[in-house]
Amino acid sequence: MWNLWMRRALALAALAEGRTSPNPLVGAVVLNREGRLVGEGFHARSGEPHAEVGALAQAGTAAAGGTLIVTLEPCCHHGRTPPCSRAVLQAGVARVVVALEDPDPRVAGGGIAQLRKAGVVVITGVLRQEAAEQNRAFLHRVRTGRPWGVLKWAMGLDGRTALPNGTSQWISGADSRRWVHQLRAGCDAVIVGGGTVRADDPLLTSRGRRDPEPLRVVLSRGLDLPAEAQLWDTASAATLVAHGPEAAGKQAPNGPERLELEQCEPLPLMQHLAARGCNQVLWECGSELAAAAIRQGCVQEVAAVLAPKLMGGVAARTPLGELGFTAMDQVLCGQLLPPRPIGDDWLLSLRLGG
């Protein structure tokens, strides 16, 4: 009976998609004693009120004896804002309906326990799967210490990402390229290698769809980067140039932040970005870095934009480099989500799992 209201709470949570990191997406709905809607709220971004608090504030005294429906377990710890469990008790709701327990070790069932101890009826697991899907990036980061990685590429039907002479603009259509801006807006960082900077001089922003723009990251072994590049202009978006110890003595471009990793590899970069609060990152790199990211478990999802084109070419680039497989039972298997049309292209999403 709570599914409908939980669906509404999930829809509210989704309004802030890509903007709450390092926090999860949360939506909440308050019903009064008679079951009528009296408050709604969602967590808009880190540092701003939690969803429950906003919804209870909207409800005011009407919340007393009523029901709070919330997509994630109310927190019970002081972060940048006071614990939500306290606000819930103060509002005097009789019942709390929760989709998903918060895996954050500071919460992890503590919020629910506190409410129950105070005599509030707590129902859990309502649309748990949908809530976990919505917060997959947050959950993955909390569980693994690494952001959820999305690897994006555009290809023709014959799996080519460039012509034999390297030409790759444009494989996908204008609608798909706008969709990529939207995809970036849902990510906390966008990552390329030095080769992509040298070949394409990309901008890598969401074109204003996200504020602030996602952090643009260049992972460069040798720091052999061009002196001029769009990424070095950090007026509209921040850029991080990460390298390994071998480039410690080399000069980095002027403008971007510089980061020396213990190794110039995807995994230590992911750990750094998670510590910085990134829930989800987007890999927009070439085939070699993409293959390394996959080998190191830094890709949870592939978003391949398929253009209705045949490009051909024995030496034409393909999306991935060497993964080291010699038998079909070794290859990476995932689940293809139902393809989605974007203009004349189709989006193929492969979920590799968390």
Place this chain on the structure above:
Amino acid sequence: MWNLWMRRALALAALAEGRTSPNPLVGAVVLNREGRLVGEGFHARSGEPHAEVGALAQAGTAAAGGTLIVTLEPCCHHGRTPPCSRAVLQAGVARVVVALEDPDPRVAGGGIAQLRKAGVVVITGVLRQEAAEQNRAFLHRVRTGRPWGVLKWAMGLDGRTALPNGTSQWISGADSRRWVHQLRAGCDAVIVGGGTVRADDPLLTSRGRRDPEPLRVVLSRGLDLPAEAQLWDTASAATLVAHGPEAAGKQAPNGPERLELEQCEPLPLMQHLAARGCNQVLWECGSELAAAAIRQGCVQEVAAVLAPKLMGGVAARTPLGELGFTAMDQVLCGQLLPPRPIGDDWLLSLRLGG
């Protein structure tokens, strides 16, 4: 008002899909004077009665003053069976509803003209597009002198058709492999190159879904073929080995029919197969022959089975060889039909046009 009955006629026609070559698919429905269904028929295979004749026979005297709804213009020439236009006149129908004019130069509007001259009301163009889609292979052969070519491959999401060491069994799932048998059953011939025979020793049959099995064709420049191969056993399905003049003096395998083409290329093979009555052929070849078939306009449709897998590998095979493109405005563009799930795989159909 005729669309519903024409849809029924198209559904009847589809019952013989892949079995009528060199003839088209045709379905027919007869309504009596009051508009009630009194006869149905479809063309089952070459040499058997045409759809109209079957439907009129079923209707008997009830056809007089009634309506014949038929997916293709009734023929007006003696082929293996007498002209249908005569049967229509003899049945005394008052009205004939036709989806599509027959492009066969022996008909080409002549059937319709004959009916009108005899005082029958003829309505044309009802569901013309659907009828043309259903008979695209027949129409393509009549217009171009070449069969409609379908190029099939199976690949991972990263566009690979084999691992770097050549392993390719199996990329697609069991459901997709059964679907390929069904695809073959809709084709008059299945074509591979010598390399596929040497590497995979394929059977290339519909596993009994079509009787007779499609003609299995090997296009081999040098006739350097294995002495033993499943294709050389022609007990259950015929095999044709085609080669160019350079292999004229060489020995071909025992069992299959042998054909010397003026050139060992896809186009002369297509002309031969069209002359033999093939409306639709399936290319199940490697990347080089596939690219040649595309370059020579012998592929009208790509059927790519996409497996939810990442295979990787710098040297891994891809679906197509060199097409000679150097700029994105040269690449072959088509239309991606809505993807269709087959087990865990997805079928991606690219229509390149007729």
